[in-house]
Amino acid sequence: MWRWKKNKIADEQLNRFSSEVFDALHVGESEINATAQSPFLLRRIQVRIEAEARRRAEANNPWQLWLLTFKQAVPAMALLALVAVGSLWALNDLNDANGNAPENDVATVLLAPDNVSEEDVSAALGWQGN
Amino acid sequence: MTRTALKTGKAAVARLPKPVPKPVVEVPRALSELSDNELVAVILQGDETAFAQLFERHRQLVSRLGYRFFARREQVEDIIQDTFTKSYFALRDYQGGYEGSFPAWLTRIAVHTCYDELRRQKRRSESNLADLTDDEAAFLNERLHDHRPASNIEGTALTRDLATKLMARLKPEDRVVLTLVNLEERSIAEIADLMGWTPGKVKMRAFRAREALRDVLHRFV
Numbered sequence: 374m375w376r377w378k379k380n381k382i383a384d385e386q387l388n389r390f391s392s393e394v395f396d397a398l399h400v401g402e403s404e405i406n407a408t409a410q411s412p413f414l415l416r417r418i419q420v421r422i423e424a425e426a427r428r429r430a431e432a433n434n435p436w437q438l439w440l441l442t443f444k445q446a447v448p449a450m451a452l453l454a455l456v457a458v459g460s461l462w463a464l465n466d467l468n469d470a471n472g473n474a475p476e477n478d479v480a481t482v483l484l485a486p487d488n489v490s491e492e493d494v495s496a497a498l499g500w501q502g503n
Numbered sequence: 504m505t506r507t508a509l510k511t512g513k514a515a516v517a518r519l520p521k522p523v524p525k526p527v528v529e530v531p532r533a534l535s536e537l538s539d540n541e542l543v544a545v546i547l548q549g550d551e552t553a554f555a556q557l558f559e560r561h562r563q564l565v566s567r568l569g570y571r572f573f574a575r576r577e578q579v580e581d582i583i584q585d586t587f588t589k590s591y592f593a594l595r596d597y598q599g600g601y602e603g604s605f606p607a608w609l610t611r612i613a614v615h616t617c618y619d620e621l622r623r624q625k626r627r628s629e630s631n632l633a634d635l636t637d638d639e640a641a642f643l644n645e646r647l648h649d650h651r652p653a654s655n656i657e658g659t660a661l662t663r664d665l666a667t668k669l670m671a672r673l674k675p676e677d678r679v680v681l682t683l684v685n686l687e688e689r690s691i692a693e694i695a696d697l698m699g700w701t702p703g704k705v706k707m708r709a710f711r712a713r714e715a716l717r718d719v720l721h722r723f724v
Contacts, residue, residue, distance in 0.1 A: 387717045395685040397666035400570040409566035421588045
């Protein structure tokens with residue numbers, strides 16, 4: 374009986390306090406108006422709408438998405454090509470500096486038959502001359 | 504007047520072109536004079552300025568709803584932005600079947616936006632938002648043991664911040680139902696329509712939500 378009475382009081386307290394919680398959550402009209410009238414709110418919405426419209430357009434058109442990706446990849450590819458050409462150039466300069474001129478290169482010699490005598494060919498193939 | 508002159512006069516009248524009825528020229532009305540439904544039609548034809556007019560008319564409604572669920576101004580501003588952005592892209596749906604009342608349709612979008620945000624907060628486990636300071640916990644304990652009516656206790660009113668923290672301990676579904684019932688004072692049928700639930704589900708949710716709030720408070724008794 375005593376326990377039941379105690380629970381009942383607690384229940385009433387809790388119910389009453391619940392209503393107090395809701396009362397405390399009420400916000401004044403002035404605050405509501407101030408937020409509604411915030412400057413640039415409409416502009417920010419318009420920006421969001423534009424961004425969302427762009428995103429939807431891209432999602433609906435995979436070709437456009439592919440083109441956009443390609444456009445973004447162009448500078449990276451150009452940079453890579455530049456690096457490749459630059460390193461080739463640098464290698465050639467290094468070869469020149471070391472005296473490995475192209476005319477002394479094995480490939481160059483073999484590819485120019487006028488420069489090669491029969492002895493050279495037999496030496497290269499490991500044959501003994503008669 | 505001689506007979507000849509009379510004849511000539513008649514002939515002249517006969518030669519006159521018949522009066523052409525003037526075409527009804529629609530005088531373009533100012534956007535502020537158009538109804539919500541007319542503004543929606545104008546936006547769908549590509550006139551973006553009509554959307555600004557709709558925003559102007561209903562931003563207060565969305566702001567009020569935002570404050571029912573969130574306490575901070577920047578959160579409410581986010582809700583306003585999300586709601587109007589979503590509504591812009593859903594205008595065709597509005598024209599397709601909800602033409603009864605634009606505010607009712609916008610309210611539905613705003614409530615769902617708030618509900619989504621509450622769920623997002625819960626997922627991000629922003630539990631720190633619900634953490635009570637020692638002072639607040641002591642205050643709650645004292646108030647829950649005080650059997651005098653609130654009006655008789657001077658200077659001990661529950662703050663909005665503390666009330667928000669208590670509500671943040673509830674599930675998003677419970678918060679939505681309690682807010683719509685107790686703050687917005689909506690009927691079961693209205694909540695069912697807003698949330699897309701059955702009235703039975705709303706009743707059950709409301710009962711469970713009240714129990715959940717009592718459980719939250721009970722921890723401080």
